Amino acid sequence: MPDTKKILLVSDSHGQNHNLWRILEKEKPYNIVVHCGDYEWTETEIRNKAGCDVYLVAGNNDIYGDLPDQAIFTFGSHRALVVHGHRHRLYAGLQTMMYAAKEAEADFVFFGHMHRPVQETYEGITFLNPGSVTFPRQEDRKATYMTLTYGDGPDVKITLHKM
DSSP: OTTOEEEEEEOOOTTOOHHHHHHHHHTOSOSEEEEOSOOOSOHHHHHHHHOSEEEEOOOTTOTTSOOOSEEEEEETTEEEEEEOSTTTTGGGOSHHHHHHHHHTTOSEEEOOSSSSEEEEEETTEEEEEEOOSSSOOSTTOOOEEEEEEEOSSSOEEEEEEEO
């Protein structure tokens, strides 16, 4: 993809940011950083270290912050909805988030909460959970995050990274 840009997608650092700081350094350059919640009082540090546009949403453990429950932004020719997921009955499936995505006219949903990576597409909407950079719950227990590279067209390359 000529003239590509990059999104760094992370979640569930829970204030223990040693892996997040390593990821931010390793993945440079990027244009956007998205944190899908449970950052636990480290919003300012994340914004300062990223040095680019940052989208953060409140997770179930971010009760003392004033971040919104969701964010909506565009990248390339796409529109993304960012939520933590704890308000969307995730363990029953992605249906509630599907309704939220349609209401937001989003074709991507970035979410966290489960501490496991997810990449699924339903009805033209791509749902991405980067897993957790601190407390992974999938079988191999490796910290995970995602990168998305894109240009002006519709193509988006999604890569899951394990630490």
